[in-house]
Every structure is written in C-alpha cells, then in structure tokens.
Amino acid sequence: MNRQRIRLWDLPTRVFHWSLVVLVVASVVSGKIGGNLIVWHSRCGLAIVGLLAFRLVWGLIGSTYARFLSFIPTPASLLAYLRGQWHGVGHNPLGAFSVFGLLGLLALQAGTGLFGNDDIAFRGPLAALVSGDLSDWLTGVHKLSINLLIALIVLHLAAITFYARVKKDNLVQPMLTGWKEVEAGRAESASGGGRLAFCGALLIALAVVYGASGAWLPTPATPPASAPTPAW
Numbered sequence: 001m002n003r004q005r006i007r008l009w010d011l012p013t014r015v016f017h018w019s020l021v022v023l024v025v026a027s028v029v030s031g032k033i034g035g036n037l038i039v040w041h042s043r044c045g046l047a048i049v050g051l052l053a054f055r056l057v058w059g060l061i062g063s064t065y066a067r068f069l070s071f072i073p074t075p076a077s078l079l080a081y082l083r084g085q086w087h088g089v090g091h092n093p094l095g096a097f098s099v100f101g102l103l104g105l106l107a108l109q110a111g112t113g114l115f116g117n118d119d120i121a122f123r124g125p126l127a128a129l130v131s132g133d134l135s136d137w138l139t140g141v142h143k144l145s146i147n148l149l150i151a152l153i154v155l156h157l158a159a160i161t162f163y164a165r166v167k168k169d170n171l172v173q174p175m176l177t178g179w180k181e182v183e184a185g186r187a188e189s190a191s192g193g194g195r196l197a198f199c200g201a202l203l204i205a206l207a208v209v210y211g212a213s214g215a216w217l218p219t220p221a222t223p224p225a226s227a228p229t230p231a232w
C-alpha cells in the first residue's frame, strides 16, 4: 500500500498542547501544595487562560486540522467511527469529545480560580468583583471540578496508549513533529493558519490575559494609618 506523509498539526497547535501539559501539571502540584506556592499557582492559571483563548481563536482561523469545524462530531461521523468506517485524519469523532471536554473543564477550572480565594491571604485576581460568599462557592467548585479534569486526563492518556498498543497508531509522534503517515490520497497536508492569523490569535490571547489578571481594577484604597496610641 502506498503511503504519504502529510503535515497534520501546525506548530502553534503543538506548542499549545505541550505548554498546556507543563502548565496543568504545575497548576495541579502548586494547587495541592498551596501555601506560598499559590501565587505561582495563580500565574500558571493565568498562562492557561491565555493558552485557552489562543486555542479558541486558532480553532476558527488556524490551519485545516486545528479548526473546530474539521472535527466537531456529528451523529453521522460518530456512527461511522463506531462502525469502523471513519477514515479521516486529525481528531477522530470520539476523541473530539474528549478534546472539547478537556478544553471546557480547563476553562471552568481557570474561570473559577480567577474568582477564588484560599481562606488565608490569597484572593484570585478577579475575586474583588464578586461577594465573599460567591468567591467561597466558586472555590468549592474549583476544588471539585479538578477531580473531573484529572479523570479526563487519565482517560486521554489511556486512549492514546490504546491507539498505540492495540490499533498500532502512534498519535504522539504527529503531536511532536507535526507529520503523519497516511495512505496515499487519503488526506492532504494542512493549509491556512499563516503568520497574520497567528499574530491575531496571539494579540487576542494577550488581551484576555490582561483582562483576567485584574491589572485594570482600581487598587483598593489603603486604610488610613491608625491614630497613635496616647502615652497616658
């Protein structure tokens, strides 16, 4: 059977993925340890907000297989996949559910973190925008939803191992190199997602990080110095 190499994952998608892996691991570890590390936890979370914003825009204007429209699962594509009749490349219809699930749960995790607090001295960068009760509630969601996220990551890794061991399809290599070997004529190399699209997505991501950082919020007024205690 003739084989050909196609360009599957563009560089921004790969850099997005591997940066996300590093930052999610750092966020989970620093979140669990807490204490002084909570400041770094918040910084990693803000970087994840930026990555998610970038990926959202890249899903609209990135290259062929990175676009959401190329892998949004439909009942027909799901059925074809389950019957072994799906012959596309990129995220398969079932895998696409896990991709959207991972992105959605990460957005929930980072979104709740922004308004959360650690019950000690730390408050999320946007916590000043909500009441103390709501901040506590969102912190509770933040502490619960992480379990769902970790479960989905374990499933993600199990699916990739299943593909490698059982289906003899190495999904990791294309996510590292960008290239994938397919049957000749089955698919074409990704196109689109040029420099202009990249700069647009990057600018939007930076604007979102600025918004999420709370740097635009007025600094709380410093309380007046207490009156000196009389000596008598």
Ligand code: HEM
Residues within 6 Å of the ligand: 013, 016, 017, 020, 021, 022, 024, 025, 055, 066, 090, 091, 092, 095, 099, 102, 103, 153, 156, 157, 160, 171, 172, 173, 175
């Ligand atoms: C913190 C852990 C991880 C998270 C949150 C995560 C998240 C994601 C996301 C969101 C995607 C979709 C990529 C996109 O279209 O933008 C993806 C795809 C992928 N990830 Fe991960 N990932 C994690 C760990 C890993 C690890 C450790 C590996 C490798 C051993 C891996 C291998 C892959 C591969 C191969 C794909 C492409 C799957 C396909 O071909 O459909 N991931 N991951």
Ligand code: HEM
Residues within 6 Å of the ligand: 024, 027, 028, 029, 031, 032, 034, 038, 041, 042, 043, 044, 045, 046, 048, 049, 106, 109, 110, 111, 112, 113, 114, 115, 116, 117, 118, 119, 122, 123, 124, 125, 139, 142, 143, 146
């Ligand atoms: C957007 C910025 C984020 C902020 C400001 C933030 C804030 C916080 C705070 C204040 C806590 C401590 C809660 C407490 O001990 O009462 C916490 C815990 C935690 N966060 Fe975040 N977070 C953010 C993003 C994330 C992200 C993206 C992840 C994971 C991907 C994450 C995972 C965790 C974990 C695992 C804990 C420990 C939960 C537990 O005690 O079981 N956070 N976070």
